[in-house]
Amino acid sequence: MRNEQAAEILRDIFQHAVDSARAGPVIPPNLPEKPRGRCVVIGAGKASAAMAAAVDAAWPDVDVSGVVVTRYGHAVPAGRIRILEAAHPVSDAMSETAAMLIVETLRGLTPDDLVLALISGGGSALMALPAPGLTLADKQTITRALLHSGANIKEMNLVRRHLSAVKGGKLAALAQPARIVSLIISDVPGDNPTDVASGPTVADQSTPRDALRVLERYGIAVPEAVRKVLNQPTRPVENAANSEVRLIAAPALALQAAALAARAQGLTPLILGDAIEGESREVAVVMAGIARSVKQYGHPVVGPAVLLSGGETTVTVANGRAGKGGRNTEFLLSLACALQGESGIWAVAGDTDGIDGTEDAAGALVYPDTLARGKINGLSAPAYLDAHDSYSYFHSTGDLVITGPTLTNVNDIRAILIA
Structure with a gap:
């Protein structure tokens, strides 16, 4: 040969x-029942803009709006859904702005409304809202160190969940009392939805101390503000009763x-x-x-x-x-x-x-x-x-x-x- x-x-x-994982073919057959009220689309990841475009095209008769964030150079028009771009693999100011705008879209929802969360790999960096007591610079420092440490993606996202105000199911909690359906394109070994984009709509049972142990395992210098957050006793976030996760594409x-x-x-x-x-x-x-x-x-x-x-x-x-x-x-x-x-x-x-x-x-x-x-x-x-x-x-x-x-x-x- x-x-x-x-x-x-x-x-x-x-x-x-x-091609098997492109949003155009995989989104429509995985959409839930149309809502009686509004459909608010949120999302983060390298595929999120294409996913949003597929939702907008599939539901022309539904009151659709929302905000998603993707990597610079990955935006495509998505009709009624606003597309933002931010940095990857290290967050920038637009990552924080995007997170705040996504949080804002979840205010004032009703039980008749549907939140579609479009989640794909890269969302950890693209939607970055630091936990109380931390700054974006704190998160950037930790991310850069993790990227060079040899830590795997599950370990990295475990840390990022506990340094975030929206990851680890916290975003789903903000969507209450609306129904929330997460459509996930997985980029992580094992396809655990908690690990994709650090699980903004999926709760996990890890603790801040678990995240601190990852940093210590790889010899990463921990800023005092980060150590203080990770030493706090925190009760795990519970999955919302009206939250559903659908894995629509995977390795x-x-x-x-x-x-x-x-x-x-x-x-x-x-x-x-x-x-x-x-x-x-x-x-x-x-x-x-x-x-x-x-x-x-x-x-x-x-x-x-x-x-x-x-x-x-x-x-x-x-x-x-x-x-x-x-x-x-x-x-x-x-x-x-x-x-x-x-x-x-x-x-x-x-x-x-x-x-x-x-x-x-x-x-x-x-x-x-x-x-x-x-x-x-x-x-x-x-x-x-x-x-x-x-x-x-x-x-x-x-x-x-x-x-x-x-x-x-x-x-x-x-x-x-x-x-």
Whole structure:
């Protein structure tokens, strides 16, 4: 198989995974019964604007209004619903403004009204209202430290819930006495709605002390104001009786769509899991070993095959200094180093939202000659990997996958093709 043919197949598999989670198809069949009164739409996340547009289009005969916030560059017109943009992965002033405006839309509701909460990954940063006693700067400091610590997304969102005035079910409490239905596009391993965007409409049973233990586990310096908030005894928020959660898209469903696309290409798909976590570079070494086993021994699947996996790996920056890149390009560069030019193995990995980390690429492609082409250009793959500068490596080799914002987010998709 030629590189060009393998790349086309892998791009097609990745695109099918993304398309399976788009708001246009998944919103209408998951809408609840229309309300007798108003429908107030709120939401936060990278997919929230597209979700809002789908709601507005599906219910032209309902009194719809509301506010949702998405990442800069992810806004689309949503008719009667106001769309705001804010920063990700670290909140900015617009994140706080958006949270306050969303809270304001929930005032004066009645039992006849319906609140539709459109929640997707990224909402933790995009809708940020600090808990009493904290400032936005306090939250920004903690978020930056967590992003470089190696903490997984569940741990990060546990902390952010307890530093927030709207997360962990607090937003749902503000919507009373209206009925509230949360439509969730999951980007977290395990699909626990509490973890998606830190669960603004879903209560959890964790405590502030649990959040403090996460910070201490990763050696993160805790500002005095944050420590004071996390040392307070707080009674867990209870789920509202008239609150319902509907999971409408998730990594497992995206992997199933990817598997169907692989079969259409004449490949045998093997889904390794939708909730794979760990250090990106270490997960890549394991995946390289499985790919070699498939090629040499036909285990755990006979080729031609494609290994599919999802979830969210992590990148730990020990010295606080890193180059450009995200968890997917770091995974791929480590995979290339582990495979050492093994023939007949190609790979793609990317974030389904179109943005790997903070750069402009969703991810990248790895070929059997990835390391050889890098050497021709004077690039040392191990050196770039150690510097956490994977984006720069793949930019130099021309192997980045750039999709632009996809307006959905079901976490990362990795596909390894073995001919």
